[in-house]
Amino acid sequence: MSTASASATRAHLRPVPLAWRNLTANRRRLARSGAGIGFAVLLMLMQLGFEQAFFDSSLQVIRGLDGDLFLQSAHKYQFATQDPFSAAALDAAKRVPGVASARPLYADWYDVFWKNPSNGKMFPVRALAFDPDQPIFLFAGVNDRREELKSADAILIDRRARRFLGMNSAPVQSELNGVTVRIVGDFALGPDFQSDGSIIMGDRTFNCLIPGGGGKPPKIETGVIKLAAGADPIKVQSALEQALPSAIAVMTKPELIAFERRFQAAVSSAGPIFAIGTVVGFVVGMLISYQVTYTDVSDQLPQYATLKAIGFPTRFLLRVVLEQAALNGLAGWFPAWLGGILLYRLIGEVALLPMRMSLAITFLSLGLTLGMCLISAAIAVRRVIAADPAEVF
Amino acid sequence: MLAWRILTHQKGRTALALVGIFMAILLVFVQLGLFFAVPQGGMLLYDNMRFDLLLVSDQYEYQAQPGAFPLTEVDHVHAAPDVAAVTPIYFGVAKWKGGVGGVWPDLFVIGFDPAGHVFLPDSIDRQISVIERPDTMLVDDATRPIFGPLTTSRIVEIGDRVVTIGGQYTLGTGFMGLGVALANPSNFTRLFPGRGLGQVNLAPIRLKSGVDPELAAVKLRKLLGAGTQIFTRRELAAQETSYWTTRTSVGLIFGSGLLIAIVVGIMVVYQIVSTQVSRQLPQFATLKAIGYDDSALAATVATMSLLIVAAAFAPALAVGVWVYRLIREQTLLPVTMTAGHAATVLVAALAMAGMAALLALGGLRRADPADVF
Numbered sequence: 001m002s003t004a005s006a007s008a009t010r011a012h013l014r015p016v017p018l019a020w021r022n023l024t025a026n027r028r029r030l031a032r033s034g035a036g037i038g039f040a041v042l043l044m045l046m047q048l049g050f051e052q053a054f055f056d057s058s059l060q061v062i063r064g065l066d067g068d069l070f071l072q073s074a075h076k077y078q079f080a081t082q083d084p085f086s087a088a089a090l091d092a093a094k095r096v097p098g099v100a101s102a103r104p105l106y107a108d109w110y111d112v113f114w115k116n117p118s119n120g121k122m123f124p125v126r127a128l129a130f131d132p133d134q135p136i137f138l139f140a141g142v143n144d145r146r147e148e149l150k151s152a153d154a155i156l157i158d159r160r161a162r163r164f165l166g167m168n169s170a171p172v173q174s175e176l177n178g179v180t181v182r183i184v185g186d187f188a189l190g191p192d193f194q195s196d197g198s199i200i201m202g203d204r205t206f207n208c209l210i211p212g213g214g215g216k217p218p219k220i221e222t223g224v225i226k227l228a229a230g231a232d233p234i235k236v237q238s239a240l241e242q243a244l245p246s247a248i249a250v251m252t253k254p255e256l257i258a259f260e261r262r263f264q265a266a267v268s269s270a271g272p273i274f275a276i277g278t279v280v281g282f283v284v285g286m287l288i289s290y291q292v293t294y295t296d297v298s299d300q301l302p303q304y305a306t307l308k309a310i311g312f313p314t315r316f317l318l319r320v321v322l323e324q325a326a327l328n329g330l331a332g333w334f335p336a337w338l339g340g341i342l343l344y345r346l347i348g349e350v351a352l353l354p355m356r357m358s359l360a361i362t363f364l365s366l367g368l369t370l371g372m373c374l375i376s377a378a379i380a381v382r383r384v385i386a387a388d389p390a391e392v393f
Numbered sequence: 394m395l396a397w398r399i400l401t402h403q404k405g406r407t408a409l410a411l412v413g414i415f416m417a418i419l420l421v422f423v424q425l426g427l428f429f430a431v432p433q434g435g436m437l438l439y440d441n442m443r444f445d446l447l448l449v450s451d452q453y454e455y456q457a458q459p460g461a462f463p464l465t466e467v468d469h470v471h472a473a474p475d476v477a478a479v480t481p482i483y484f485g486v487a488k489w490k491g492g493v494g495g496v497w498p499d500l501f502v503i504g505f506d507p508a509g510h511v512f513l514p515d516s517i518d519r520q521i522s523v524i525e526r527p528d529t530m531l532v533d534d535a536t537r538p539i540f541g542p543l544t545t546s547r548i549v550e551i552g553d554r555v556v557t558i559g560g561q562y563t564l565g566t567g568f569m570g571l572g573v574a575l576a577n578p579s580n581f582t583r584l585f586p587g588r589g590l591g592q593v594n595l596a597p598i599r600l601k602s603g604v605d606p607e608l609a610a611v612k613l614r615k616l617l618g619a620g621t622q623i624f625t626r627r628e629l630a631a632q633e634t635s636y637w638t639t640r641t642s643v644g645l646i647f648g649s650g651l652l653i654a655i656v657v658g659i660m661v662v663y664q665i666v667s668t669q670v671s672r673q674l675p676q677f678a679t680l681k682a683i684g685y686d687d688s689a690l691a692a693t694v695a696t697m698s699l700l701i702v703a704a705a706f707a708p709a710l711a712v713g714v715w716v717y718r719l720i721r722e723q724t725l726l727p728v729t730m731t732a733g734h735a736a737t738v739l740v741a742a743l744a745m746a747g748m749a750a751l752l753a754l755g756g757l758r759r760a761d762p763a764d765v766f
Contacts, residue, residue, distance in 0.1 A: 032667070036660040043420075043653045050646050075490070075497035077539060083488070083497060110486065122452050122460070164640060193642075267537060267571055269724030273427060276720065277650060280420045284657050287413040288664060294409070295668050347649065351642040 019323035022300065023331070030331060033292040037332025038339070040285030041369050045340035047277035048361045053353040054270040055261055057192035060354065061128070062256055064138045064189065065105065068233055069240065070256050071223030074249040078263040079256070080109050080126070080194055084219030089248050093223060096243050098231035103134040106206050107221040109195060115175040116166035123165055126195035127176075129206035129218070136224040139187040142200055148184040149202035155181045160190035160352050161197020177209050190352045193268070223248075282372050285332075290376035293325050297384055304384050317384050325377030326370055333369040337362065396696035399673060410665040411705045417658030418702075418709035418742050419716065424654045425734055426717055428647035430726040432634040437567035437727060439629060441513045444597030445606045446613065447624045448479070455636040457501075457568050459484065461592040462621045469616055470598055475609040477601045480509035481578075481593040485585045487552035489572060493541050500540075500551060501570035502530070504581025504590075511597055516562040517575065523559035524577050534561040535725060536572035552584050566725070598623075655741055662749035666698050670753050691754055698746035698753075706742055710735055 023030055062079060071093060073083040084106075093102040105128065112127035130136050132146040141156070148154050155176065161167040166174075172183055176199065189198050201209075207218050227236055233252055240250045251259060265271050297304070304317055341357045348355035400407045438456055439447075448470055452460030470479045483504035488497040505511060507521040517524075520531055530551075532543045547558045551574075566573045578590055600609050606625045613623050624632060638644035670677065677690055710730075717728045 032664065036664050039653065039657045039660050043650070043657055046649060046653060073497075075488075075492075075495060077492060077496035077498050081499055123454070124458065162640065196640075267539070269726055272720070272723040273726075276423060276716075280416070280423060281657075284413075284416050284420060284661065287409075287416055288661060291409060291413060291661075291664055291668070343649075347645060351645045353642055 018320045019327055022296065022320070022324050023327050029296075030328075033288070033328055034331040034335065036288040036292070037285055037329060037369070037373070038336040040281050040288055040372070041333050041336035041365060042339055042343075043281035043284065044278050044368055045336060045361065045365050046343065047274045047281060048364060049340065049344050049347075049355050049357075050353075051270060051274035051278075052358065052361060053348070053355045054193065054268070054274070055264055056354040056356075057190065058194070058264050059257055059260055060189055060192065061126075061198075062253070062260060065222070065224050065253075066136055066138045066226070067103075067224035068227045068253065069099075069225040069237055070251050070253065071102070071225065071240070071244070071248050072221070072251070072256075074247050076249070079222075079260045080192075082108060082110065082221065084221050085223075085248055087217060087220060089244055090220055090223050092243055093225060093240055096236065096239050098228050098236035098239065100226045100228040100231075101134070103131065103136050103224045103226075104203070104220040105130060105136055105222040105224055106203060106218045108206075108210060111177075112199065112209055113177055114165060114167075114197070114199060116164065117171040117174040118166045118169060121164075123196060125161070125165070126198040127201065127206065127209065128198060129201045129203050132202045137187075137200065139189060139200070141185055141187045145185040149200075150204065151182075152202075152204040152208050153179070153181050154184045154202065155205060156185045156187055156200040157183050158189045158198040158200075159186040160188045162191050162352060165197045167197055179208060181205065190354065193270075278368075282368055285369065286372040286376045289325060289329065289373045290380050292328055293321065293373075293377045293380040296324070297321060297380055301384075314385055318381055321381045321384055322374060322377050325373040325380075329369045329373030333366060337365065340365075395693045396700060399669060399693075400697060400700060406669075407701070410701050413661040413665060414658070414701055414705035414742075415709045415712075417654070417661045417745065418705055418738060419712055420654040421651065421658060421738050421741055422709060422713035422730075422734070423716060423720070424647055424650040425738060426713075426720065426728040426730070427726070428644075428651055429734070430720075430728040431641075431643045431647070432637040433727045433729070434567050435633045435637050436630060437565045438569070439626075439633075441564050442511055442597055443513060443599060444511070445600040445604075445626070446598040446610055447626075447629055448596035448598055448613075448617075449594075449622055449624065451620050451622050453622065453632075454640075455568075455633055457484075457570075459594045461594055464591050464593050466617055466621050467593055467596045469618075470596065470613060473613055473616060475600050475604045475612065476598055478509060478599040479596050480505060480511045481590070482511070482595040482597065483578070483581050483588075483590065483592075484569075484594045485581065485588065486570065487584055489540055490550040491541055491547075492539050496539065498537070498539050498571055501566070501573045502551075502576055502581065502584060503569075503573065504576050504578050506578055507575075512564070512575075514562055514564050517564070520560050520562065524575060526557075526559060528554060528580060528583065529557045529559040530574040530576045530580065531560050531562045532558055533566055533573040533575075534563050535566045536574075537566075540572045554584050556580075556584075565727070655745060658742065658745040659748045659752075662698055662702065662745050663752045665701065666694060666749055667753040669697065670694060691750075694754055695747070695750040698750040699743065702742045702746040706739060710738075713738075 071089065073085050076083045090102050090104055093099055108127045110124060112125055113122040114125040115122050132149045135143045135146060145156060157167040159168055174181060187200060191197055203218060210218060227233060237250050237252060307317060344355035344357055347353065435456055450460030450462040464481060467479055467481050470476055485502045486499050487502055489500040490497050492498045507524045510518065523529060524531060536543055543558060543561055545558055545560050549556055549558065576584065582590055600606060610623045610625050680690060714730045717730050720726065720728045
């Protein structure tokens with residue numbers, strides 16, 4: 001009878017979510033610790049978001065190109081630098097089996113100056129151009145304007161360009177390199193850390209703008225290749241490498257993206273800067289979380305000692321403390337994550353950065369949060385392990 | 394002193410608090426350092442030049458995007474009575490056809506007449522005769538490894554010229570690019586034949602001794618045609634800083650980091666002080682009961698916050714200097730600890746302490762002697 005009632009009591013006790021009860025026993029304290037951990041998480045989220053936006057912004061042009069394989073000068077160390085090649089290479093590429101189309105991208109990052117129509121100031125812009133009969137861009141709003149872009153004075157402007165370029169006020173006319181141009185539409189690309197804004201135009205307009213063109217067709221910056229249905233990209237890639245001079249590099253889209261990302265990581269300070277910020281956020285979070293767990297464990301020490309005295313193993317108490325730390329972490333992480341989405345949107349609009357809450361950032365920040373809470377709890381929990389029921393009372 | 398006694402009563406707890414505040418202050422140091430490093434990086438070239446006034450185009454945006462103006466304006470300035478010397482400076486970008494793995498990185502070339510002694514670094518002054526040699530350039534020693542070895546007398550094809558590296562100098566690449574080189578005007582025009590020397594990018598002006606730069610600037614502005622402008626050093630610093638903080642994402646990225654760092658700091662101090670208050674609540678209530686008023690208790694709490702922050706500040710400053718050096722080496726950004734930074738962070742830290750104390754006092758005010766026992 002007595003064993004039955006004891007086991008009934010145990011059975012009744014077992015499902016009691018002790019960590020949860022501890023956590024919610026003092027809502028004020030929960031709010032306080034959640035806010036502390038949350039701010040540390042928010043700090044990490046901002047740093048992770050900026051880092052991702054930095055890389056994403058420099059990759060947006062490549063991602064906006066509609067191709068399976070890409071040709072560019074083998075001397076290039078980054079995508080956004082001029083090093084054009086001749087049209088003959090593109091013609092040779094067209095003859096390679098498995099290639100459905102090989103189209104030119106013309107580009108210039110230094111020599112095209114846009115005049116802000118409202119104040120007359122000149123700014124260098126990224127100029128991208130294509131043959132309107134051979135579309136290559138995935139940006140919405142470009143391909144519907146192909147007919148208009150055939151005339152030599154038509155351009156499209158970037159409505160996400162930095163505001164001081166004056167592109168967001170929907171002007172109808174301005175100047176590029178002193179030549180009057182008509183604005184026939186717009187697209188959304190946004191600045192990166194090199195260019196403040198972009199212009200997309202037809203090859204005829206581009207030819208009129210670039211100094212030294214002299215009526216010859218412009219040189220090609222990138223060849224955009226689409227594969228025939230069923231063609232194996234790797235086989236076509238090596239066939240192209242055979243057919244083309246060694247001064248031309250052939251890359252798949254992922255390879256081109258990796259190439260640019262590698263350059264940005266190697267030469268820019270973005271990686272280490274944002275990594276330092278993230279680490280500092282992590283350590284601050286650990287300290288806050290340690291403080292929270294330590295205080296809580298000290299406050300509940302008699303209760304923990306009591307549990308020990310009535311026979312709960314240390315392992316159980318350990319689990320309660322760690323669970324509670326993890327729950328505390330979640331209580332900080334979730335509002336910070338929501339706040340992060342909001343801040344990303346706000347900063348993305350103000351700074352024109354491609355800030356977005358990706359799955360990678362979500363899981364990374366969650367992992368870091370749980371990591372910092374569990375590590376600090378593991379350090380703080382030593383008090384419970386040492387708790388001697390006889391001493392507490 | 395009550396605040397001191399409370400803090401030293403439980404040394405482990407106070408040590409923990411110190412570590413927390415230390416991290417928060419360090420965080421503020423890092424964000425603030427980065428925030429100022431970017432405009433400072435933009436000022437790098439100017440900080441290494443001798444001039445009182447700078448003549449530039451009215452299209453001037455920042456150092457690496459200065460616009461250009463006719464050389465004749467430089468002659469006008471040269472003829473002005475206040476002016477001791479004026480040196481035209483030219484910028485160009487050319488392919489360095491000798492990068493690692495066959496790549497051709499872009500080289501930022503500065504063309505100038507070395508006889509003008511416009512640059513401060515010794516390493517440039519000592520090598521003036523080298524710069525004077527035909528098809529010879531000096532390379533900045535902060536030029537990135539992607540350019541390959543920068544050894545003296547290495548021959549590199551730059552643009553369409555074959556150029557000899559005459560030596561290295563120490564100035565830094567700032568935001569000019571991954572690699573920077575110095576060339577005399579005739580080597581510069583050989584490198585950029587389409588360009589000539591008629592269009593100048595910058596013209597640093599040195600005034601005769603005793604001439605007030607502000608007054609001289611006013612006089613020179615009257616002398617010059619449209620399409621140019623003159624900056625004093627102070628105006629130039631303001632222009633560069635405002636470019637980097639308002640025209641780029643830099644201000645927002647590190648500004649928001651700074652703001653969050655301060656909020657985190659407040660949270661940490663608050664967390665610690667409020668924990669202390671709630672643990673000592675019976676004692677505080679007792680003090681209340683024996684006649685201490687709220688303001689005396691508030692003063693104790695405020696003193697506690699300030700003591701913790703003040704004690705954590707010194708080690709944070711020391712480690713901050715070390716972290717700055719680390720960032721400098723990792724990013725080549727000129728993150729430096731100035732007295733201004735230290736003072737700003739100290740003020741921010743004290744503000745954190747004040748805010749946290751105010752928040753923590755909420756709990757204390759409710760301490761009712763009758764409730765506690």
